[in-house]
Amino acid sequence: MASVFSDRLIVSIDVGTTKICVLVAQQLDDEHVELIGIGKAYSDGLKKGVVVDIARTVNSIKNALKEAELTSGVTIESAYVGISGGHIKSLNSQGMVAIKGGSVRPLDIANALEAAKATPIPEGHYMLHILPQYFTIDGSERVQDPLGMHGLRLEVQAHIITGAIASAQNLIKCVEMAGVKVQDIILEQLASADAVLSADERELGIGMLDIGGGTSDFALYQNGSIRHTMVLPVAGNHFTNDIAIGLRTTRAEAERIKKEFGCAYAPLIHENSSFLIEMVQGSGKQTVQRLDLVAILQPRATEILSIVFQDIAHRGLMPMMSAGFVLTGGGSLLQGMPELANNILASVRGEHSRNMPVRIGYPKPQVGIIESLDSPIYATGYGLLLQGLKKRRHNIDSFSGPSVKRVLMRMKSWIADFF
Numbered sequence: 001m002a003s004v005f006s007d008r009l010i011v012s013i014d015v016g017t018t019k020i021c022v023l024v025a026q027q028l029d030d031e032h033v034e035l036i037g038i039g040k041a042y043s044d045g046l047k048k049g050v051v052v053d054i055a056r057t058v059n060s061i062k063n064a065l066k067e068a069e070l071t072s073g074v075t076i077e078s079a080y081v082g083i084s085g086g087h088i089k090s091l092n093s094q095g096m097v098a099i100k101g102g103s104v105r106p107l108d109i110a111n112a113l114e115a116a117k118a119t120p121i122p123e124g125h126y127m128l129h130i131l132p133q134y135f136t137i138d139g140s141e142r143v144q145d146p147l148g149m150h151g152l153r154l155e156v157q158a159h160i161i162t163g164a165i166a167s168a169q170n171l172i173k174c175v176e177m178a179g180v181k182v183q184d185i186i187l188e189q190l191a192s193a194d195a196v197l198s199a200d201e202r203e204l205g206i207g208m209l210d211i212g213g214g215t216s217d218f219a220l221y222q223n224g225s226i227r228h229t230m231v232l233p234v235a236g237n238h239f240t241n242d243i244a245i246g247l248r249t250t251r252a253e254a255e256r257i258k259k260e261f262g263c264a265y266a267p268l269i270h271e272n273s274s275f276l277i278e279m280v281q282g283s284g285k286q287t288v289q290r291l292d293l294v295a296i297l298q299p300r301a302t303e304i305l306s307i308v309f310q311d312i313a314h315r316g317l318m319p320m321m322s323a324g325f326v327l328t329g330g331g332s333l334l335q336g337m338p339e340l341a342n343n344i345l346a347s348v349r350g351e352h353s354r355n356m357p358v359r360i361g362y363p364k365p366q367v368g369i370i371e372s373l374d375s376p377i378y379a380t381g382y383g384l385l386l387q388g389l390k391k392r393r394h395n396i397d398s399f400s401g402p403s404v405k406r407v408l409m410r411m412k413s414w415i416a417d418f419f
């Protein structure tokens with residue numbers, strides 16, 4: 001490893017359903033990284049965000065690592081890894097502790113979060129993240145940062161994210177079999193949100209949906225804290241499958257058509273606009289109307305967006321999204337997604353509500369080979385680097401050392417999630 005970098009090196013591995021992306025960066029200061037290498041490989045060992053074939057996944061990770069090492073010129077030893085999948089669940093919980101020294105210290109916050117852990121979680125699951133939403137001291141006003149405040153009793157409202165132990169173990173095993181130590185596993189939408197949302201947006205209130213190949217990962221922020229998360233096991237690959245079935249063509253041809261001619265919102269398409277497709281049994285080409293393609297894609301896109309928006313509305317969280325809604329991940333590149341999202345949001349919120357801005361989220365690295373990240377498919381990978389940076393600031397390495405130390409590290413990790 002080039003020694004100049006070794007202690008400042010941060011690596012992320014986004015183990016996606018369609019691609020594995022390894023990003024290599026050098027820490028510049030507490031908030032910035034310089035991207036120095038990237039490796040991307042085709043992924044075919046996952047289904048709907050979870051590992052279903054260890055050998056194929058290991059192979060894909062190795063391919064991406066090899067390229068990342070070549071482009072960066074460093075040897076990759078450890079990395080932050082993203083996790084997603086239909087097994088991910090979230091719940092809210094409260095924790096309360098006595099403030100021992102008269103004013104709140106970091107340990108009181110850690111203890112309050114530890115107390116919030118005392119809540120039932122699904123069997124076979126473990127707590128992936130405990131994210132503070134707000135604190136109260138002696139039952140008074142909500143505060144975001146209680147450090148140093150005086151009082152007797154500290155209470156925290158926390159958002160807990162759990163994942164299936166087996167799925168996490170398979171993921172860790174694949175990365176380690178590819179020769180890399182896992183520094184921490186991080187929920188993918190928390191990473192994507194770090195990459196594409198501004199601090200102001202999170203303060204005002206914003207929703208973000210990362211539509212990948214296998215899962216659509218949602219996160220909602222307000223007052224700078226996480227309010228809600230959700231993972232839907234429906235995403236870009238479903239669009240491709242729907243096209244392959246609907247137009248009787250191969251998956252490869254369906255994927256090409258989706259990217260070239262696909263659209264999720266009929267009003268954007270001119271009547272009589274058409275294109276040619278390869279038929280499945282080599283029976284030549286056929287002309288297809290673009291509006292017929294939209295008739296396949298729009299219902300699937302509507303299904304994904306409606307599930308998310310109705311869930312937000314059902315929980316009474318819609319008013320929190322005052323800065324609007326951001327779409328990211330490869331699925332957001334399907335033409336018409338922002339327009340459709342805007343339309344469905346208006347119908348879920350009621351006709352008289354203000355039009356909500358919807359935009360596509362691009363990761364915005366400031367230094368290094370930045371043009372190579374200019375696509376929403378890199379939101380998770382770049383966000384994982386930023387999460388790694390944050391954890392490094394708090395000197396956290398969750399998966400190393402003996403188990404007791406690991407638990408303490410995990411607690412520190414929750415604190416890092418807060419700050």
Ligand SMILES: Nc1ncnc2c1ncn2[C@@H]1O[C@H](COP(=O)(O)OP(=O)(O)OP(=O)(O)O)[C@@H](O)[C@H]1O
Nearest residue numbers: 016017018019212213214215236237330331333334
């Ligand atoms: N221009 C485009 N138009 C439509 N869809 C696109 C476009 N570009 C990429 N996609 C789709 O985006 C999906 C891949 O997105 P992404 O790379 O974010 O997923 P992933 O990270 O591999 O999967 P996941 O996060 O679900 O595990 C694929 O289904 C792909 O077809």
Ligand SMILES: [Mg+2]
Nearest residue numbers: 016212213380
């Ligand atoms: Mg992804």
